[in-house]
Amino acid sequence: MSLPLLTAVTPRYEAQLATRLDSSRAVHVVRRCADLAELLGSAAAGIGRVAVVSADLRGLDRAAIQQLKDHDVLVLGVHRPGDEGGERMLRRWGVQVVLSADAEQPQLEGALTELVSSPQHDDGQGGSAPGTSSGGPGSAFRDRPAHPAPDRADPADGTGQGQRDEAADETDRHEGEGPSSLDALETGRGTVVVVWGPVGSPGRTTLAVNVAAELAEPDQPVILADLDTYGASVAQVLAVLDEAPGVAAASRAADQGSLDRATLSRLAIQVVPGLRVLTGMPRPDRWPELRDHAVQDVLSACADLVPVTVVDVGFCLESDEELSFDTTAPRRNGAALAALEVADHVLVVGAADPVGLQRLVRGLDQLAGVTAAATTVVVNRVRAEAIGKNPARLVREALVRFAGVEDVILVAEDQAGVDAAVLAGRTLREARPSSPARVGVREAASRVTGRELAAPRRRVLARRAAAV
Template identity: 50%
Template sequence: MATLALALDARTEDRLLADILEHGHRIAARLGTAREVVAALDAPATGSIDVVLVSATAQTLGAELLAACDRRGIRLIALASDAAERAHAARIGLHEVLAADAPWAEIEAQLGAGDPSLPEPRPAQPAVRRGGTVIVVWGPAGAPGRTTVAVNIAAEIAALGRSVVLADADSYGGSVAPVLGLLDESPGFAAACRLGGGGGLNRAELERVAERYPAPPGALWVLTGIGRAERWPELGAEKVAATIEACRDWLEYTVVDIGFCLERDEEIASDLFAPRRNAAAVAALAAADHVVAVGLADPVGMSRFLRGFAALPEYAPMASLSVVINRVRASAIGLDPHGQVRQTLRRFGGIEQATLLPHELNALDTAVLEGRTLRDAAPRSAVLAGIRRLVTEELVPGAGQPQRRRMRRRRCGTAR
């Protein structure tokens, strides 16, 4: 059975106390404020806590408590008595919110993640790929354009009539939300990871925590990323893997924007069970069916890209690889920039095929300024044309280019 810490108002606690004990659960602490709960999590006297059950008020629920529970792998459930308390929970990124008058059976159904008697979920086997396709977009340090490419890949897949979700799994600070003009007060991907780690992530929950980017050709779902880098412990390896697998079962395509660093930091850490900063990227690559590697077309960017690209097969053994080189321009490379980039890729990386995107600053600035995709903000841009070819020729099998209907022109003038 689960061990609980309570921070409830007196009326709710009195209503639930008998049911908690009757069903065999243990109460480690009964507290009054969020700070007291955080302190209790580290107190030896309370022992191991599986679930924290709190009222969704500003006094008993805060971002500090949520972060403390995430760092320790403790499930946090809030009981809200009105819409204002639900909004408060959403602002700090907590989506496990039930009504304050919910029956104990409904609350107990949310405790499974904290029940030590239940077996731990078995990790997904990467050799078996069922459901939708997972496309992971990676690039080295130096802002090569990972997010721009990921956003527009997702938009082009949606425009083909395929269902797609764009997930921001960058543990160094997500940027998908501002690029698309979406609010990121409540990171959807972190919320999905929290549910996925407890086995409670399904289609209904994904649609609840995801946002919808409306576009006339085809809308797409978006799981926004963490806005503050210090929240990276919320993106644990098992949680990320479970979330990606849930997305795979949900929609046809999942496009994941990850961070730049592929270092396995277990080798430099003394605590082997502590969360890892780069675990989200490593877990996403392990689950990928296709990896799009993005590099920057200048001497420094190409050097960083080639060094990181060589390690990708180790992290994504089941995935096929596509290469995108961004901002190709003569001012940074010299005469014939396309030829020089292809020669460098072939000589130092053994890469025979790559998508080269020009340095089209006006189109990209317009899209960022308006918070829209290139298809919506600059539909005739050369950058969009390159990404569209990548999608139709490499990422979406059988998509191809739409066949043009031949039109017979009627000749004007006198008949022959």
């Protein structure tokens, strides 16, 4: 049986290739697409069963290949003669049958036979292993130099292809940061910890930043990734002067199949020895740049590189797919959902007040449907003023009664300490080592890794813990 075939190949070899393909008995050319958009549209419309794509087709990336496969289209990759990089890239993106664009008829026939007889792949095994600007008002108050990043302007205004090109640009600029001590690090698969909590700013970022800081040691590095698509703030909190978001650059590199250890360690800016940050989207409207599969590739690459990756995500877990028939469209909550899907451990943070606790109980219900990871519940800002005398007991009782959760970590309210740390662009460990909030934060850090943390410097910490 001859299968309908689509081509999307750069002009130089297009005509010659189409003629050869058309004389094959395995396929017949039904459409010669001018660009990637036409190819994807034709595949979605079910017009072709096989697609021939060239490595240098504008806009082609791993996501596009996956889309073709999702539409049950077999993909044959071609590259310019001698272009080993193009061949490697296609294979990394999961294209299994690849040949030179000037291949003779017998080679082409062989490739088509191999393709047609192979089972459709959707294993994604190619691919890579698997910024917020702080120039805003906050910076003016800071009393220490911010963590610099090379000269980067925020190229956020573009959309579509323009935006993608700008993102590529960001990758280049990030890559100018010089060598990294991570290159020498040998790790097995690290732990991915996602910090999630319901709407109402319960303290996801505060917990993520400080858990990461407690775990980070020069010989046990941690990457803190800001994947909050509603209001990224890690760069602000840590005074990272990064106009070009690290997560966008890393996602882009993952899409291109070029997210290797060296690239990732350049993109993740070091803020203190052992603590590195992949900054988030400076403008929430750039969320479409964080595609689910690329996010998972980035986290997988992080896990290959460092023992612990801590991820700050947005509050919303609704799947937009339920609201839309276009299942290939990006989803605003996709980054959070994708991170939760690959997480090893989730820290679920809720606020210690009546509204916060009610949201936490509902959130735990919702979370159960989107992750299979181990979860630890953390209740933040525990204080008598919000729920009454003996707040720790009240929080524990409420969670047992309404959520069946017996094991909960409490983080004390410390407005002055947390404010001072943010103002200085530092972590509690650096700026307020005696903060009572550190006790719960350290307990959470130790729980997610199973690692005993070195004793804090000050005894006062233990004394204050008793007060929570």
